[in-house]
Amino acid sequence: MGHAVMTHAHNRATTVNYNDLPTNTQHHFDQLMELADNSANAAEYEALMTALIAITGITGVRYNEILKCACPCTCPVIFDADDNNALVTEQTDAGYNLGRLQCPDCADDHPRPIED
Numbered sequence: 708m709g710h711a712v713m714t715h716a717h718n719r720a721t722t723v724n725y726n727d728l729p730t731n732t733q734h735h736f737d738q739l740m741e742l743a744d745n746s747a748n749a750a751e752y753e754a755l756m757t758a759l760i761a762i763t764g765i766t767g768v769r770y771n772e773i774l775k776c777a778c779p780c781t782c783p784v785i786f787d788a789d790d791n792n793a794l795v796t797e798q799t800d801a802g803y804n805l806g807r808l809q810c811p812d813c814a815d816d817h818p819r820p821i822e823d
Contacts, residue, residue, distance in 0.1 A: 720763075720764050720765055720766055721765065721766065721767050721786070721787060722784050722785065722786045722787075722810065723764060723765055723785045723786075724784060724785075725775055725783040725784070725785055726783045728763065732762055732763075735762055736759060736762060736775075736785075739759050739762075740759065740775065742755050743756060743759065743804060743805060744803050744804050745803070745804070746804055752804055753771060756771045756772050759773055760773055763785055765785065765786075765787070767787065768789075769789045770789045772787070772788040772789065773785055773786065773787060773788055774786065774788045774793075774805060774806060774808055776808070776809055776810040776813055777796045777807040777808055777809060778796060778809040778810065778813035778817055779796070779817075780817060782809075782810060782812070782813050784810040784812065784813075786810045786811070788806060788808060790810075790811055792811035792815075793808040793809060793810060793814060794808060794809045794814040795807065795808055795809075
């Protein structure tokens with residue numbers, strides 16, 4: 708008698724709602740993002756991003772970098788910073804590492820802050 712082999716599809720969370728994270732995870736996320744933004748070297752930045760990805764549960768991040776949406780509408784979405792549909796909301800200040808991007812949903816729904 709043959710046995711059926713079932714593979715379980717893993718849920719792929721390509722975005723996470725910040726507000727759905729437990730309060731202590733939100734606090735930890737905020738601390739790690741601030742450290743990443745001010746990190747002085749690439750190895751530390753990579754380690755912080757790896758930790759951020761792990762605590763949020765986002766999967767499928769292409770280049771190990773996630774961001775919280777920087778849209779003026781105060782969108783709570785955390786997403787892959789390399790998403791082709793994300794839009795720059797403002798130029799990154801010198802001395803900081805994190806870009807300021809709108810998530811793809813906001814990029815579709817709202818004007819482009821640096822162009823409109």
